[in-house]
Amino acid sequence: MMDPTCDQAKTLMAAAWTPGELDEAQASWLRMHLAGCASCSEEMALLSNLWQRLGDLPVPEPSAALRGRWEQTLQALTVPQARQGDAARPAWWRSFWPANPAWQMAIAALCLAVGLGAGLSLHRGDSERNEVAQLREEVASTKEMVAISLLQQQSAVDRLRGVDYSARMPSMEPQVVSALVHAVNLDANVNVRLAAIDALGKVAGNTRVLESFQEALPREDSPMVQAALIDYLVEAHDRNAVGTIQNLVAKPDVNPTVRERATYAVHQLAQ
């Protein structure tokens, strides 16, 4: 059996490799132990040498592309913030106006058509006001198209913008809900999945969303997304989800934090 003082020495050996980890008393104790223990002394010499040589390994450097990617992401994320300070543009305008010039032109053309329609309606009476309503619907439908188009982009940043754009729409149409549900289930990027779950908070009582989340939960492998799905189901008081969440609790490889949250969720939903 190994001498307990040798065990103590091993803890101090690891501490001795890092500056500032050993106090004077510990350093002195270790020196004395090493002087009297050939086995520990040999181990210390070998491993200290290895520790030193690890410092000779070359230092990897990130490519310039990483910084470019980060700057692009930060810019995309902070644009809405920057616009908040722009008093010249009211809130409804900021939420409405897309960044893509093609969509800007499309919306501008539709606005012109709405204007013409509204002008004509003043002369043509009530029967023609239906045309204005129709044009308004077209504008709303264009906004949906922008959101759905962004959600289908290859870049995760664009898809995140699509989710953000969807979340800022005054009402969420079924097609947008479908696109967001699709993102929760199949998007490869964890952040997009998480953002889509958040955005779907607007339609928390939607049966289709709840059912799809129950299906997504056992398949999901990210603990953070699992936790977000559980929170969503609890917020929506979806008692039908109890079985699915209980199955997750029973899984042996589930993340401990997720298990804790899932157990709490089962308790909440059972009340």
Added chain:
Amino acid sequence: MTAVAGGDLHSMSEIYERRHKALFRFFFRLTGRQSPAEDLTHEVFLRMIRYRHTYQSGEMFEAWMYRIARNVFADHAKKHRLEIPAAEGQMEMVESSRPTPHDSAVKQQDLALLHRALREMPVEKRELIVLSRFQGLSYEAMGRILGCESGTVKVRVFRAMKEMGQVFHDLRREKAS
């Protein structure tokens, strides 16, 4: 980070400047590859923004950041089965950023073996060595990251180093024979 947690995303630039290289190196040492290491680094910053509200003022920032980094790596490893060490031919060797005019060929060969020994370690032990040797973290900080006492971390680091010493020794013998 407190400013970011309060909603000031522009302050993330400063955090990025200070930490992105350390995070990249952490992931590079774990994955052995440039491109995944960059992807994972980027992902950590995205998650820092997303989960900024979970940072508590006064909390050790490094511990919070590396906890996120470990989760990012765990998600990545799960998808890519990183438990299996990369084959030697697949490993990306790093060109030294420091000039080594006096290095002998033997020393260079030893460094390559050392690099390989690190890559052949089980990922959880490799992570211990990377955090303690390369990331400049104290054992107390490591304890907060790993969720255990600093004394436990020291013992685990010692054992990981001992195992790596054995792997390195075996590789040298294999090379010599």
